[in-house]
Amino acid sequence: MPSSLAPLHVGLAGLGTVGAGVIRLLAANADLVAARAGRPILVTAVSARDRGRERGIDLAAFAWEDDATRLAARADVDLVVELVGGADGPALTLARATLGAGKPLVTANKAMLAHHGLELATLAEGAGAALRFEAAVAGGIPVIKGLREGAAANRLARVYGILNGTCNYILSRMAAEGLEFADVLADAQAQGYAEADPSFDIDGVDAAHKLALLAALAFGTPPDLSLLDVEGIRQVRLADVRQAEALGYEVRLVGLAERLGDALAGRVVPSLVPRAHPLASVTGPLNAVVAEGDFVGRLLFVGAGAGAGPTASAVVADLIAIARGEAGPAFSTPAAALVPLAAAGPERRTGRFYLRLRVADRPGVLAELTAILRDSGVSIESLNQPASGADGTALVVMVTHECAETAARAAVERMAALSAVAEPPLLMPLLPTEG
Amino acid sequence: MPSSLAPLHVGLAGLGTVGAGVIRLLAANADLVAARAGRPILVTAVSARDRGRERGIDLAAFAWEDDATRLAARADVDLVVELVGGADGPALTLARATLGAGKPLVTANKAMLAHHGLELATLAEGAGAALRFEAAVAGGIPVIKGLREGAAANRLARVYGILNGTCNYILSRMAAEGLEFADVLADAQAQGYAEADPSFDIDGVDAAHKLALLAALAFGTPPDLSLLDVEGIRQVRLADVRQAEALGYEVRLVGLAERLGDALAGRVVPSLVPRAHPLASVTGPLNAVVAEGDFVGRLLFVGAGAGAGPTASAVVADLIAIARGEAGPAFSTPAAALVPLAAAGPERRTGRFYLRLRVADRPGVLAELTAILRDSGVSIESLNQPASGADGTALVVMVTHECAETAARAAVERMAALSAVAEPPLLMPLLPTEG
Secondary structure, three states: OOHHHHHHEEEOOOOOHHHHHHHHHHHHOOOHHHHOOOOEEEEEEEEEEOOOOOOOOOOOOEEEOHHHHHHHHHOOEEEEOOOOOOOOOHHHOOOHHHOOOOOEEOOOOOOHHHHHHHHHHHHHHHHHHOEEHHHHHHOOHHHHHHHHHHOOOOOEEEEEEEOHHHHHHHHHHHHHHHHHHHHHHHHHHHOOOOOOOOHHHHOOOOHHHHHHHHHHHHHHHOHHHHEEEEEEOOOOHHHHHHHHHHHHHEEEEEEEEEEEEEEEEEEEEEEEEEEOOHHHHHHOOOOOEEEEEEEOOOEEEEEEEOHHHHHHOOOHHHHHHOOOOOOOOOOOOHHHHHHOOEEEEHHHOOEEEEEEEEEEEEOOOHHHHHHHHHOOOOOOEEEEEEOOOOOOEEEEEEOOEEEEHHHHHHHHHHHHHHEOOOOEEEEEEEOOOOO | OOOOOOEEEEEEEEEOOHHHHHHHHHHHHHHHHHHHOOEEEEEEEEOOOOOOOOOOOOOOOEEEOHHHHHHHOOOOOOOOOOOOOOOOOHHHHHHHHHHHHOOOEEOOHHHHHHHHHHHHHHHHHHHHEEEEEEEHHOOOOOOHHHHHHHHHOOOOOEEEEEEEEEEHHHHHHHHHHHHOOOHHHHHHHHHHOOOOOOHHHOOOOHHEEEHHHHHHHHHHHOOOOHHHEOOOOOOOOOOHHHHHHOOOOOEEEEEEEEEOOOEEEEEEEEEEEEEHHHHHOOOOOEEEEEEEEOOEEEEEEEEEEOOHHHHHHHHHHHHHHHHHOOOOOOOOOOHHHHOOOOEOHHOOOOOOEEEEEEEOOOOOOOHHHHHHHHHOOOEEEEEEOOOOOOOOOEEEEEEOOOOHHHHHHHHHHHHOOOOOOOOEEEEEEEEOOOO
């Protein structure tokens, strides 16, 4: 590839930690990036909310736009990097303007793509401009490339993983230090590992955005959040972590999407991962993605799921690919050929489940619980009653045999209505060792 | 991408398990491959040693060439897949003919690329034809793409992993079943997991070929086997596996390449992997690769390292990328810009080491051994003497503190010369937990 090719001129919107990381990376590794891209990659213009904020980088070399949308129209911008964030608003306006101008768009914005992915992919293909989003899922791990290109020859049956570093950090610390959820969360917020408003992370929304994108790539379907059941980790107690360990499992927030014929079964839910499964050893803020293909078998990708360096690495990987002239549809399959899937009802989803209840510590309660399970057609593989609490309640932990998720949920609902049940029960699926 | 693009016509040389797997994959997933490639991918002509051999596939649809080299010149062949194998001979002749004709080459041939990679990359770039080899390293795992494109923005400090599935299978079974090396090898050969002549695998040669390719990609240097120290697993005893476990480690054949300034430290050697390290949980025939970048941190890729399905998946991934028009140099950096590195002498390589000796079971021997270590400047972190054997010899297992590899090797050489030392000592490096 001739090194005399013209530089790729980049307009960068959003100068938070990731945006500043991109500028730092392009400066630090300029020679290497140019060699691999076949041409230099230069930021020419930037935009952010506050021009004066201290970011540890010198903005003097870049043209400034108060309105990010104007980056798209600049003659000295060949491509826009969107790091503004938010599903709609300025990010979406900028994305539409960029692709509408026939210029490639690189974005880390999973919320925007999960909500507007089909529209933007269609726009991109119509304009003949690339739309790339490696940084939107699992930070620095090249998992978008891994699914879209690495596993491109495969029909994928299932894609799943640990997609939110904050949740994994919290669950790992609960296990390692014997702390309750709320205490770890407060400490994580104090240390900057969790947002002041953590609900996006701990309620599973962020993981669901990422799962929607992985499912779109894996199954050739438009991203569709409405297909996913989403549950966060607020209800997970230290007692659950300890009971899971005693059973040979680790608790992880797992996003899993599976294709069942013309339907998609997708959920983000705290899950029991068998200790022998590779996801069980993924601790702290790491992310991990597993893809299962009909020829390749099981692929596992692990790495840093967030942070300025890893996310900048993913953004610049996309820039290099575009600089090299890499094209192809955003979601691997052309937008017009993406096939919408229906949500697989819970009656089609089967598995084994962990069920934790706090009940009044008196005779007869267990009989009530087991009668409900019998009536619901759910059979029990194990039942444990750890030491009773001082408050007159006792923990009951059960693991079911394979059953329909509907049956398990119906049983839990009936149990929750019992007077002896002191708090909402927690139901968590067990991830099979194979799969 | 318009679906009216002309098909990509493939000539396929070599119809062993992988070649047959490629034909099967292209038939089974033709729709999906065409959608992702933007055009159909069709095998038009094939070549193999024995036309009549039963392969479970129908060859009637393909033109036949007795001489694989003739595939390159056929008008109905746009691209050649080389699955003949061997560093030289027909494979190399075919590779040169294909690239010389300006046609892209896809190969799984690590031996050929490890020996002739620079020549072939130069030829490919001169002809403007792609040279791709995802299947040459770690089977179905998209690790070539992961390094070349996924981590393209990073300066990589180190790349390492479990690169030979046969060795990993043998070491895993030794640990799981308490068997000696020779017994597992014999059984693996009987089951077809190991070749009749297993030396390529168990002596580390195959892993070295792959490591040379990973190092080339990671460090922008021509593949160079002469830089690598290579040692296989023949000397590993069950006792070593057990002693390692007692110390908190698993024995794995690790290929590791590290850049030290203008030098490359590279070795394939049985190593002690800490149980907390992700490579420790990679068992059986799996492969795993770790890459450490300055921005992305540590990336881990795990999957099937061999087999018809996974390897065919990698071959077809390359075909799809080429069908899409993906270009770019074979080793990421243009061939002319690849910078040869010197071998980092062992004096620049430091670490902790496991040392196993079988010695005469009599007083004074330990004093001789420890005196040698003292004189060599190697200090000992732990020393164990498991139960003595019935043959009048005893095992001595030591772990050193951080020291120069030269010092450890010098000590081992002096020990080996002692009359009390009953067999050649075994020295294995410890892989640090971080890195």
